[in-house]
Amino acid sequence: MTSIGIFGSMGRMGRAIAEIAPGLGATIAGGSDVGDNPADLARKADVLVDFSAPAALEAHLGAARAARTPIVIGTTGLNPHQHALIDAAAAEIPVLQTGNTSLGIGLLARLAREAAARLGPDWDIEIVEMHHRNKADAPSGTALMLGNAVAHGIGTTLAEAGVSDRAGLTGPRADGTIGMASLRGGSVVGDHSVVFATAGERIELIHRADDRAIFARGAIQAALWLKGQQPGRYTMDQVLGI
Numbered sequence: 001m002t003s004i005g006i007f008g009s010m011g012r013m014g015r016a017i018a019e020i021a022p023g024l025g026a027t028i029a030g031g032s033d034v035g036d037n038p039a040d041l042a043r044k045a046d047v048l049v050d051f052s053a054p055a056a057l058e059a060h061l062g063a064a065r066a067a068r069t070p071i072v073i074g075t076t077g078l079n080p081h082q083h084a085l086i087d088a089a090a091a092e093i094p095v096l097q098t099g100n101t102s103l104g105i106g107l108l109a110r111l112a113r114e115a116a117a118r119l120g121p122d123w124d125i126e127i128v129e130m131h132h133r134n135k136a137d138a139p140s141g142t143a144l145m146l147g148n149a150v151a152h153g154i155g156t157t158l159a160e161a162g163v164s165d166r167a168g169l170t171g172p173r174a175d176g177t178i179g180m181a182s183l184r185g186g187s188v189v190g191d192h193s194v195v196f197a198t199a200g201e202r203i204e205l206i207h208r209a210d211d212r213a214i215f216a217r218g219a220i221q222a223a224l225w226l227k228g229q230q231p232g233r234y235t236m237d238q239v240l241g242i
């Protein structure tokens with residue numbers, strides 16, 4: 001049995017992971033001998049998963065490095081400095097960071113990249129996401145992943161082409177941009193659409209998450225896979241084999 005240490009264990013995702021772990025061949029590291037101390041949890045677990053908050057990333061990564069314990073990072077809203085910390089940690093331990101651990105989004109990103117590459121410059125690309133009212137970051141980590149995928153498909157980067165702040169007298173849409181819109185409300189687990197629009201027709205690729213168990217399952221699958229890897233930074237595609 002592999003023991004998984006969860007950073008963010010009392011949150012929505014932490015609880016979803018703990019609920020299904022036993023059925024997937026994993027136990028949850030923790031209890032009174034570990035408490036809230038990241039270093040203790042990192043020493044106790046075979047592999048760590050982080051579904052907490054960006055503010056906690058540095059401490060959680062530091063604990064993983066010190067204990068040489070592989071870590072799956074699902075927390076979103078990370079900044080460039082935090083991504084640099086992940087790169088540095090990956091030189092010493094196996095690290096997998098992803099904005100979405102579901103199989104469906106892995107495939108959607110592939111399809112979106114391919115569609116963007118094949119459709120060409122006459123097609124405008126927009127990404128729309130909706131999440132529950134308590135989500136802390138926008139655009140979602142998944143929307144950023146999808147944005148990077150379509151940007152790659154059209155030979156640019158999301159940093160170059162992404163537009164997420166339309167308001168006021170915006171004027172006509174600029175060619176080659178990738179628009180991103182975020183909706184928040186109620187208990188929506190996570191909806192993502194990639195819209196390709198040209199004169200007279202439109203294609204929409206849509207993924208709707210109805211249950212956090214899809215993310216929990218992917219996170220556990222990633223953790224079990226990561227445990228056997230060499231130090232490095234890995235992706236969900238490698239876990240899912242897509």
Ligand SMILES: NC(=O)C1=CN([C@@H]2O[C@H](COP(=O)(O)OP(=O)(O)OC[C@H]3O[C@@H](n4cnc5c(N)ncnc54)[C@H](OP(=O)(O)O)[C@@H]3O)[C@@H](O)[C@H]2O)C=CC1
Nearest residue numbers: 008010011012013051052053056074075076099100101215
């Ligand atoms: N990659 C993926 O597939 C998915 C990623 N996510 C991401 O995972 C993260 C967590 O989501 P969710 O479970 O819904 O969020 P919750 O707010 O429900 O849970 C967050 C957990 O992290 C803890 N936490 C928050 N801040 C800190 C801190 N500074 N130090 C230590 N612990 C902290 C919270 O504890 P306390 O309440 O005590 O503060 C809580 O236990 C988000 O970034 C979300 O976007 C979510 C779903 C899927």
Ligand SMILES: O=C(O)C1=N[C@H](C(=O)O)C[C@H](O)C1
Nearest residue numbers: 076099100135140141142190
């Ligand atoms: O915060 C959430 O809930 C989710 N966060 C991830 C994201 O930012 O994309 C994944 C999923 O959509 C749910």
